[in-house]
Amino acid sequence: xxxxxxxxxxxxxxxxxxxxxxxxxxxxxxxxxxxxxxxxxxxxxxxxxxxxxxxxxxxxxxxxxxxxxxxxxxxxxxxxxxxxxxxxxxxxxxxxxxxxxxxxxxxxxxxxxxxxxxxxxxxxxxxxxxxxxxxxxxxxxxxxxxxxxxxxxxxxxxxxxxxxxxxxxxxxxxxxxxxxxxxxxxxxxxxxxxxxxxxxxxxxxxxxxxxxxxxxxxxxxxxxxxxxxxxxxxxxxxxxxxxxxxxxxxxxxxxxxxxx
Amino acid sequence: xxxxxxxxxxxxxxxxxxxxxxxxxxxxxxxxxxxxxxxxxxxxxxxxxxxxxxxxxxxxxxxxxxxxxxxxxxxxxxxxxxxxxxxxxxxxxxxxxxxxxxxxxxxxxxxxxxxxxxxxxxxxxxxxxxxxxxxxxxxxxxxxxxxxxxxxxxxxxxxxxxxxxxxxxxxxxxxxxxxxxxxxxxxxxxxxxxxxxxxxxxxxxxxxxxxxxxxxxxxxxxxxxxxxxxxxxxxxxxxxxxxxxxxxxxxxxxxxxxxxxxxxxxxxxxxxxxxxxxxxxxxxxxxxxxxxxxxxxxxxxxxxxxxxxxxxxxxxx
Numbered sequence: 354x355x356x357x358x359x360x361x362x363x364x365x366x367x368x369x370x371x372x373x374x375x376x377x378x379x380x381x382x383x384x385x386x387x388x389x390x391x392x393x394x395x396x397x398x399x400x401x402x403x404x405x406x407x408x409x410x411x412x413x414x415x416x417x418x419x420x421x422x423x424x425x426x427x428x429x430x431x432x433x434x435x436x437x438x439x440x441x442x443x444x445x446x447x448x449x450x451x452x453x454x455x456x457x458x459x460x461x462x463x464x465x466x467x468x469x470x471x472x473x474x475x476x477x478x479x480x481x482x483x484x485x486x487x488x489x490x491x492x493x494x495x496x497x498x499x500x501x502x503x504x505x506x507x508x509x510x511x512x513x514x515x516x517x518x519x520x521x522x523x524x525x526x527x528x529x530x531x532x533x534x535x536x537x538x539x540x541x542x543x544x545x546x547x548x549x550x551x552x553x554x555x556x557x558x559x560x561x562x563x564x565x566x567x568x569x570x571x572x573x574x575x576x577x578x579x580x581x582x583x584x585x586x587x588x589x590x591x592x593x594x595x596x597x598x599x600x601x602x603x604x605x606x607x608x609x610x611x612x613x
Numbered sequence: 614x615x616x617x618x619x620x621x622x623x624x625x626x627x628x629x630x631x632x633x634x635x636x637x638x639x640x641x642x643x644x645x646x647x648x649x650x651x652x653x654x655x656x657x658x659x660x661x662x663x664x665x666x667x668x669x670x671x672x673x674x675x676x677x678x679x680x681x682x683x684x685x686x687x688x689x690x691x692x693x694x695x696x697x698x699x700x701x702x703x704x705x706x707x708x709x710x711x712x713x714x715x716x717x718x719x720x721x722x723x724x725x726x727x728x729x730x731x732x733x734x735x736x737x738x739x740x741x742x743x744x745x746x747x748x749x750x751x752x753x754x755x756x757x758x759x760x761x762x763x764x765x766x767x768x769x770x771x772x773x774x775x776x777x778x779x780x781x782x783x784x785x786x787x788x789x790x791x792x793x794x795x796x797x798x799x800x801x802x803x804x805x806x807x808x809x810x811x812x813x814x815x816x817x818x819x820x821x822x823x824x825x826x827x828x829x830x831x832x833x834x835x836x837x838x839x840x841x842x843x844x845x846x847x848x849x850x851x852x853x854x855x856x857x858x859x860x861x862x863x864x865x866x867x868x869x870x871x872x873x874x875x876x877x878x879x880x881x882x883x884x885x886x887x888x889x890x891x892x893x894x895x896x897x898x899x900x901x902x903x904x905x906x907x908x909x910x911x912x913x914x915x916x917x918x919x920x921x922x923x924x925x926x927x928x929x930x
Binding site: 383384406407408409421422424425426427429430435436437438439442443446469474477479480481482483484485486487488489492493514515516517518521526527530531532533534606 | 657658659660683684703704705706707709710711714715718719722723729731732733734735736738739741742753754755756757758759760761764770778779780781808809810811812813814815864866867870871924927
């Protein structure tokens with residue numbers, strides 16, 4: 354790989370890191386979300402505090418030793434505090450947590466995520482591992498980010514099962530269900546960044562990544578993506594971003610291209 | 614049906630809560646579990662899993678247990694295949710993110726051989742907490758609007774009598790027996806855990822009986838030198854068992870990381886052959902060894918040494 358070429362997973366990690374503001378507090382899951390958080394800390398957000406649902410506040414992540422789970426010793430190392438799972442997740446309900454950063458198997462046009470069942474929940478084709486803390490995070494953190502590979506089978510009109518709430522059935526249905534805070538802020542894929550129309554709450558193209566086209570986005574989406582008149586274009590990953598990313602995950606355990 | 618407050622309270626009132634030694638063998642401790650009991654395990658995922666207690670309850674052929682845990686890893690597979698439980702209450706069920714979706718969990722749930730009752734991680738924690746607090750439920754703002762909610766008949770919504778807001782009410786969970794592993798515990802049952810506390814304290818408070826397996830039994834004098842580190846008081850505890858390496862192949866903070874080679878070996882067998890592979894595993898690693906020590910001897914000294922060196926390294930710098 355030449356120094357300025359990058360794969361789709363690296364692109365998603367870098368684009369996600371760029372939108373994380375300094376001084377904020379973020380729930381990051383293992384894998385891609387964690388890598389993006391640490392990359393943001395090393396680039397522009399040194400005061401970004403990471404929380405893990407295992408109970409860690411502000412862990413110290415060593416490059417090359419990314420924890421494969423956020424409930425274990427490598428994730429707990431040199432944190433500021435160890436809290437119980439229930440109490441760390443409750444920080445969100447009080448309003449302390451700015452971002453929740455999730456991945457997902459399936460997302461729909463209203464940003465709902467499914468990590469429970471493929472097919473009918475009563476007779477599933479595949480039983481997936483479940484919510485973990487994802488439902489709590491998406492219900493309670495202020496702004497939710499979702500990182501995903503952009504494929505038609507993953508971007509569906511309606512998820513088979515809402516494990517993790519986005520804007521539910523659109524409009525004000527999220528608020529009506531009792532979820533008065535939070536909501537999906539951005540979906541980040543290898544093609545672009547997506548936000549949600551403030552009224553209908555349908556997913557909308559916000560920015561295109563280098564080389565990606567509007568048609569390509571639509572072709573890889575299983576519902577009608579809203580396309581605004583003006584579309585932002587993101588800048589290519591820099592040499593520095595790629596260098597830091599590869600130091601963090603030298604074996605590409607979490608940043609291997611999904612389409613390779 | 615959940616038990617009445619009167620019933621739950623009576624169990625505690627009738628418990629011998631005097632300061633007394635409770636050190637016993639693993640076999641004796643697991644005799645406290647009856648068929649049909651709800652057993653809650655401490656730790657989370659592959660961390661501080663009370664593996665020795667689970668290993669022994671499988672050997673004692675406990676049946677029809679309800680098994681609950683914050684996140685279930687490989688120990689959940691073992692309990693399903695050993696037919697110890699057909700009902701698992703958890704929030705996430707697979708060996709680990711990098712190891713893929715458990716083929717055993719899929720087989721048992723998709724073929725309807727067992728129920729996987731899915732709660733969000735925090736909701737399950739609040740259920741134990743309500744149980745520990747002696748109240749029937751705790752209101753929360755999570756779970757609302759999701760498809761998890763209608764699949765859980767016990768989970769109700771209500772309008773807040775003060776603010777009129779819509780809330781989800783998570784019901785108390787009061788297990789019959791808690792099995793918890795810790796690093797340090799005295800003979801009376803004063804528990805001093807290190808690292809992430811997970812849900813252990815609430816589980817201990819919610820359960821009728823508490824079995825503690827511990828890396829080390831320390832003196833009561835040691836406990837009294839640092840009472841601020843005691844997370845579970847002795848009168849909640851019914852049994853104390855010294856089981857060094859009691860979480861392997863899972864990890865115990867500050868003592869050992871997972872035995873990753875053994876985890877890889879297990880996952881390959883489980884994903885390759887499904888429940889049949891786990892049956893082979895149970896025969897070899899659970900039923901055949903004469904003791905927990907014999908089991909540990911099968912886990913390869915070099916691998917345990919590496920796990921120990923990495924585990925202890927949290928205290929090196």
